[in-house]
Amino acid sequence: xxxxxxxxxxxxxxxxxxxxxxxxxxxxxxxxxxxxxxxxxxxxxxxxxxxxxxxxxxxxxxxxxxxxxxxxxxxxxxxxxxxxxxxxxxxxxxxxxxxxxxxxxxxxxxxxxxxxxxxxxxxxxxxxxxxxxxxxxxxxxxxxxxxxxxxxxxxxxxxxxxxxxxxxxxxxxxxxxxxxxxxxxxxxxxxxxxxxxxxxxxxxxxxxxxxxxxxxxxxxxxxxxxxxxxxxxxxxxxxxxxxxxxxxxxxxxxxxxxxxxxxxxxxxxxxxxxxxxxxxxxxxxxxxxxxxxxxxxxxxxxxxxxxxxxxxxxxxxxxxxxxxxxxxxxxxxxxxxxxxxxxxxxxxxxxxxxxxxxxxxxxxxxxxxx
Amino acid sequence: xxxxxxxxxxxxxxxxxxxxxxxxxxxxxxxxxxxxxxxxxxxxxxxxxxxxxxxxxxxxxxxxxxxxxxxxxxxxxxxxxxxxxxxxxxxxxxxxxxxxxxxxxxxxxxxxxxxxxxxxxxxxxxxxxxxxxxxxxxxxxxxxxxxxxxxxxxxxxxxxxxxxxxxxxxxxxxxxxxxxxxxxxxxxxxxxxxxxxxxxxxxxxxxxxxxxxxxxxxxxxxxxxxxxxxxxxxxx
Numbered sequence: 236x237x238x239x240x241x242x243x244x245x246x247x248x249x250x251x252x253x254x255x256x257x258x259x260x261x262x263x264x265x266x267x268x269x270x271x272x273x274x275x276x277x278x279x280x281x282x283x284x285x286x287x288x289x290x291x292x293x294x295x296x297x298x299x300x301x302x303x304x305x306x307x308x309x310x311x312x313x314x315x316x317x318x319x320x321x322x323x324x325x326x327x328x329x330x331x332x333x334x335x336x337x338x339x340x341x342x343x344x345x346x347x348x349x350x351x352x353x354x355x356x357x358x359x360x361x362x363x364x365x366x367x368x369x370x371x372x373x374x375x376x377x378x379x380x381x382x383x384x385x386x387x388x389x390x391x392x393x394x395x396x397x398x399x400x401x402x403x404x405x406x407x408x409x410x411x412x413x414x415x416x417x418x419x420x421x422x423x424x425x426x427x428x429x430x431x432x433x434x435x436x437x438x439x440x441x442x443x444x445x446x447x448x449x450x451x452x453x454x455x456x457x458x459x460x461x462x463x464x465x466x467x468x469x470x471x472x473x474x475x476x477x478x479x480x481x482x483x484x485x486x487x488x489x490x491x492x493x494x495x496x497x498x499x500x501x502x503x504x505x506x507x508x509x510x511x512x513x514x515x516x517x518x519x520x521x522x523x524x525x526x527x528x529x530x531x532x533x534x535x536x537x538x539x540x541x542x543x544x545x546x547x548x549x550x551x552x553x554x555x556x557x558x559x560x561x562x563x564x565x566x567x568x569x570x571x572x573x574x575x576x577x578x579x580x581x582x583x584x585x586x587x588x589x590x591x592x593x594x595x596x597x598x599x600x601x602x603x604x605x
Numbered sequence: 606x607x608x609x610x611x612x613x614x615x616x617x618x619x620x621x622x623x624x625x626x627x628x629x630x631x632x633x634x635x636x637x638x639x640x641x642x643x644x645x646x647x648x649x650x651x652x653x654x655x656x657x658x659x660x661x662x663x664x665x666x667x668x669x670x671x672x673x674x675x676x677x678x679x680x681x682x683x684x685x686x687x688x689x690x691x692x693x694x695x696x697x698x699x700x701x702x703x704x705x706x707x708x709x710x711x712x713x714x715x716x717x718x719x720x721x722x723x724x725x726x727x728x729x730x731x732x733x734x735x736x737x738x739x740x741x742x743x744x745x746x747x748x749x750x751x752x753x754x755x756x757x758x759x760x761x762x763x764x765x766x767x768x769x770x771x772x773x774x775x776x777x778x779x780x781x782x783x784x785x786x787x788x789x790x791x792x793x794x795x796x797x798x799x800x801x802x803x804x805x806x807x808x809x810x811x812x813x814x815x816x817x818x819x820x821x822x823x824x825x826x827x828x829x830x831x832x833x834x835x836x837x838x839x840x841x
Contacts, residue, residue, distance in 0.1 A: 397785075455777045456785050464768060466787075480665030482655040490655050499652055505764075506787035536785040548650060549792045560792050561650065564799025571803045575810040581724055582814060 241280040241445070255280070265439045265514075266451070267461050279446040286445055287342055287350040289381055290324035293374045294367050294401045294410050295356025299392040300326050302431035305517070306438045322350070325369070336370040339377070343384045351444065352385035354378065354395045358416060359408035366408040375416070382420045387450065388413060389425050391437065393533060396428035396458075403539035414457070425450050426457045430533035433514050436462045456536075458508070467504035467530050470512040473497065486527075497524060501545035503532030621733050623697045624830045631687050632827055635751075638676040638683070639801060642754075645673035646798050674762055681755045684748075697734040701743040711737050733832060739811065746804040750797055757794045761787070 245255055259280065260273040290300075304327070321327065322342045325335060342350055356374075359366040364373030382388060390413045393399040401410040414424050427440055440459055443451045451459040468474065476482070476496040483490040483497050496502070504512070507530055511522040523530055529545065532538045542549045548559035624632070648669050656663050691702035705711045714737030722738065735743065756775060763769070763776035764787060783789040816823040826832040 455781060466764060469765070469767065475660040478667040478670075479660035479663035480653065480656045480667075480669075481660055481663065482652060484655055489657075495655060499655070503788065506791065508787075532788065535788065537789075538786075541786070541788050548795070549788055560795035560799070564796065564802065568799055568802045568806065571806050575806060578722075578724075579810065579814065582818065585724060586818065 239285060240282060241285055244285065245280075262439060262442045265435055266443055276442065276446045283445070283448075287322045287346050288353055288441075289339060289342055289350055289385070290321055290327075290353040290355065291374070291378060291381060292325055292369070293354065293356030293358050293378065293394070294408070295392070295394045297326055297355070298431040299355045299394075299437070300324070302434045303391075303437050304434075306434035333370075339381065343381065347384050349386055350384070351387055351389060352381050352422075353389040353391055354413050355391040356394045357398060357402070357410050357412050359401070359410045360416075361407070361409040366410075378413070378416065379419060382422055385420075385422055387423045387425070387444070389427060389440070389444075390414065390457075391427055392432055393428045393430040393538070396426035397536040397538075399430060400539050403537075423450060424457055425453060425459060428458060428463075428534040428536075429509055430538075432534070433462075433510060433516060435514050436510055462510040462514070463508045463534070465508065465510075465513075467507045467509055467512045467524070471504055471524060472512065473524060491527060494527070497527075497529040498547065500529050501543060501547055502529035503535070503538070503541075503544075504530040507532040507535050509534040620831045620833055622695070622830055623734055623826055623832045625690075625694055625698060626830065627686075627690055628694065628698055629827055629830055631683050631690070635680060635683055638680045639805070641672055641676045642680070643798060643802065645669045645676070646794075649673060650795060677755065677758045677762070680751065681759065684751055684755060700734050700740050701748060704740045704744045711740075714738075715741050742804075742807065746800065746807070750800045750804060754794065754797045754801065757790055757797065760790060761794060 242255065246252075256273075256277060259277040260270070263270065263273040263276055266272070292300075323335065323338045325331075328335060328338075330338065356367075358364055358373070358375040358378050360375065364375035367374040369377050390396045394401065394410075395413045398406070398410055398412045401408065402412070413419070414426070425440065425444075427437060429436070436459075439462070440451065443459075451461055454460050454464060456463075468477075471477075473494060473496045476494070477498055481490060481493075481495040482499040483495045484499055485491065486500065498505070502524065504524065511530070512524065515522045515525070531544045532541070535541075542559070546559070548561055652666060652669075656665060688702060691699040714732075718736045718738035734740075757779060759771055759775040760779035761776075763771035763774075766772060779790060780787060783793065812823050815821070821833050823832070
């Protein structure tokens with residue numbers, strides 16, 4: 236195997252050393268590392284052989300790839316793709332058909348136990364995986380085979396991490412997130428949820444793995460802490476309006492024009508862990524809340540099954556009709572209220588009859604329970 | 606274990622010191638906290654109408670949330686204290702916290718009281734503290750709901766606070782239990798609120814009803830601590 240480093244590849248692609256150095260410092264900053272690490276990243280890029288990556292696509296919409304190739308990072312579209320030695324990505328590669336599938340086998344043989352498996356989308360388990368066929372066989376098989384030989388797995392996006400829309404109720408194909416696929420080789424998995432994840436988050440995660448040859452620190456759910464340890468709400472620029480009690484009541488009201496908090500129109504920012512309010516999208520241009528739309532919580536597990544995007548109270552199924560916790564609560568409390576009133580009336584009637592002598596009032600039994 | 610009757614009324618019915626001062630204090634602090642928690646909690650779910658003007662001039666939602674968090678933490682400390690008091694307090698102090706669920710006599714009492722409340726039978730038994738049905742309903746509908754609300758509440762509080770011990774102890778594990786989704790925890794916290802409302806309705810109704818029907822000062826006993834007892838019947 237050729238010992239071509241990331242730096243060699245970049246130079247070959249016509250990227251200047253100045254641009255390369257800038258990329259390293261920006262990556263260090265994006266990862267939240269001290270400035271000294273820029274040199275470390277640079278050193279790693281100059282000396283380490285490129286790690287091959289197989290980028291597989293299951294049931295998905297390719298929004299992760301679309302996001303990834305639009306990394307607003309100055310060099311991302313030129314560099315990151317070369318940097319990771321993307322050996323196989325059926326939506327981006329020039330090869331097709333048998334030629335493309337042969338690359339998977341080649342990588343597996345050549346870099347057994349040393350390549351990164353990036354998964355976009357997830358496999359459906361029903362009908363023996365027939366709902367997603369890649370190169371003539373179920374994606375489930377391709378995924379399992381690659382997982383057997385890889386070093387680690389990156390679960391790109393909400394599909395691979397949680398299941399996303401194809402796993403929403405009733406999930407007819409039984410689409411299953413990567414870490415829940417039965418029989419999958421026990422390899423370290425990093426989840427980078429979002430629909431899609433932020434481009435800079437994706438490139439930063441890859442850069443970290445390449446630089447330090449390990450995953451960044453993960454939270455309990457397997458997401459990199461550096462991007463997923465805070466909620467959208469915690470860094471939202473509309474937060475002062477939330478604390479003040481200034482809300483958008485309707486999308487066409489005065490509050491909406493003034494940029495008030497979108498909580499009352501269903502913003503899921505307070506329950507969503509992602510970096511949108513800090514990193515933002517399209518090169519830091521904007522993010523949904525800045526554009527006046529509530530966060531829909533796309534990086535959260537099961538966000539399709541949590542009721543309307545425009546309501547804070549989750550719909551609860553299983554009651555025949557759509558209901559939320561407040562409707563159910565008021566109904567239950569009302570029923571109990573009526574029951575106590577009825578019980579009070581019945582008690583009063585009984586007592587009145589006792590007093591009138593219709594019923595003999597029994598002497599209180601003081602014998603205890605025996 | 607039952608307290609010794611201390612005082613005799615003119616009718617020869619002894620007065621018993623049922624609720625010690627810390628228990629009474631806990632009860633009323635809780636009652637206040639829960640009322641405030643309900644009002645502020647409901648408003649957090651369904652906020653009041655939007656305010657106008659500069660955001661720096663207002664802190665309405667901040668105050669609502671501050672009151673909610675403060676009362677929740679008071680309730681949490683209260684529960685820890687009350688659990689401790691069930692070990693050092695008098696016989697009645699452990700009734701609702703650690704009920705004798707392994708005692709057959711207790712469950713027989715629950716059955717008898719249920720029949721009595723269903724008006725199928727005249728209430729025939731006297732308990733100085735709570736009757737077995739009251740103990741069971743308070744243990745399940747109050748104690749466990751309160752613990753659930755404190756745990757889920759601290760988990761949600763930890764989300765805002767960010768990494769720290771509350772996040773480590775409550776937020777992380779609770780989120781895992783609720784399918785990794787904070788919104789689901791919110792929904793269950795909401796259900797818990799309504800369970801508490803139902804408890805409050807039943808609790809107040811039962812206390813008022815007993816106060817009238819049994820000719821015993823049930824309600825004032827939570828203020829003075831003393832209750833008239835015709836005969837002390839231990840529940841286990």
